[in-house]
Amino acid sequence: MPVNKQTNSSLHPRNKHLNGYDLQKLKKSNPKLKEFVFINDWKKETIDFANPTAVFELNKAILFADYKIKHWELNKNSLCPAIPGRVDYIHHLADLISEDKNNIAKGYKIKVLDIGTGSSLIYPILGAQEYEWDFVATEIDRNSIFHAEMNINKNVWLKKKIQLRFQENSDQILKGILFDTDKFDAIICNPPFFKSREDNWKSSTKKFQNLSKNKEATTVQNFAGHANELWCPGGEKAFITKLIYESKEFKNQLKWITTLVSSKDTLKPLISVLEYHKAAQIEIIEMKHGQKATRILAWKWD
Template sequence: MSSEQLLHPRNPHQGSYNFAELCAATPNLAAFVRLNPKGESTIDFANSTAVVLLNQALLAKFYQVKYWQLPEGYLCPPIPGRADYVHYLADILAKNSPQPIKGKQITLLDIGTGANCIYPIIASQSYGWQVTGSDIDAVAVKVASTIVAANPVLKSRVNIVLQPNPQAIFSGVINASQRFDLTMCNPPFFSSQAEANAANMRKWTKLEQPAQGQNRNFAGQQHELWCDGGELKFIKQMITESQLFKQQVCWFSSLVSQQKHIAPLQKLLRSVGVKQSDVIAMRQGQKVSRILVWSYLTVAQQTQWLSLDATPDI
């Protein structure tokens, strides 16, 4: 397997994984590297231990993160696709700039950051942004905070907070004095455990492996994978709640896994009076996902926001 294809041009995970370099970064990975029928180095992506070690190697080599451990059963995300989301967000922020905007003056909020802390790691290390990650799971918050504390490159750039209200998204996380240039979210895609399990069965089939019950090679807790109403209901709540923070956030965003959800979400965005919105397609191999972005600011207000570091009047 490779991190192919059509990744964002700034995504460092282009082409096939260089396992020689990755094993140099994380020597324990070497025990899991094998040759595929084409004679190319790979790992067994059905093996969760191998997947975790691959992520550790990628984080060490590309993001200078030397300590990264997850509790058993928590989501271990594929890094190339996660990096794409961050790079496309950088493009949105810099719509009127020839270069991505870097530096600690840029603030990002990651909703549902998880124990893996992947988005804060990639965003802070790729662009130098200040990142806040929130989660409803106290264990995930503790583990992500430990990852931050254990890596000097993250300490001054990443802050992990507990969302005290499992029914809220922004409320309880964004306080009255805070503003964020960007928010991001990888919402629970499925509407039930049965739906998540069916998708998992399809993945094992694609990996040409026998079904292994509810076990997942990338793992994942319930709240990471499914919620009542699935992603459509979750993102609708996010859009509705975003109205309360339209003076404190420049760009809101969320991943959307199913194309059929885009039209009802765009209809809701129009009804709440957003000034700008867009849908960005991301493709990794045969997988297609989408980023839905929206803002209550005009282009002129966004320019003022970024250049003067002051909240524009709306």
């Protein structure tokens, strides 16, 4: 039976963003953010989270202020990750792979494989900064690989921490990427959630209308995203099922395999597949960031 770990509505205890955004500090780290900051009806500084440019400049400011990043650019229209939620995944993963909870796993001896890193490289950046882990980051989009490489080259300390690999076959996840000599302590993955462009657009429209005060405004995706980042045939259920089967083939080279799961309804069939194939350990880590609930599904074969 899977172990279900419930967290409260706040972020992970080691998350730097437990107390929200310090916009005064963030405006200093990224002056471009200033033009998007305003005083809301409750007399507090904030930004328009329906504006994708504002969201990008906010997250860039966070990386500059808190994670040693000097340069960060995204491939045009790429997914812009929300840093507090992304680093929460990293902290929960650290707890998961640490045999001794009083001695959290750090250092270059920890090797992590990031599936679908995107141009942002967000998980490798956060994992390298917070825990000094080494990463192999994979991607199927050549433009995203190009921008990811630029982000590495313009942040010199990342060169020793992150290796990029291009996945030539978009129907594969681990095949064609893993070398015979590879050994990974964990896999991290934020899979495409939607089944189609239409499903994605319906969700984006609803989210935009909730964020925007102008209900007649044209829908925009505040966190953007390319097709391969947002949808695939069968959605996250099909993608994660494929990851389960491929990870079983490489089980001697992998310890923890983890992935985000957006829909709670997706969990039961995925757990059934893992139990049928006799996964040695299954864990579900529930997370809540503001109004958004998500979870990490993690498993080991041995």
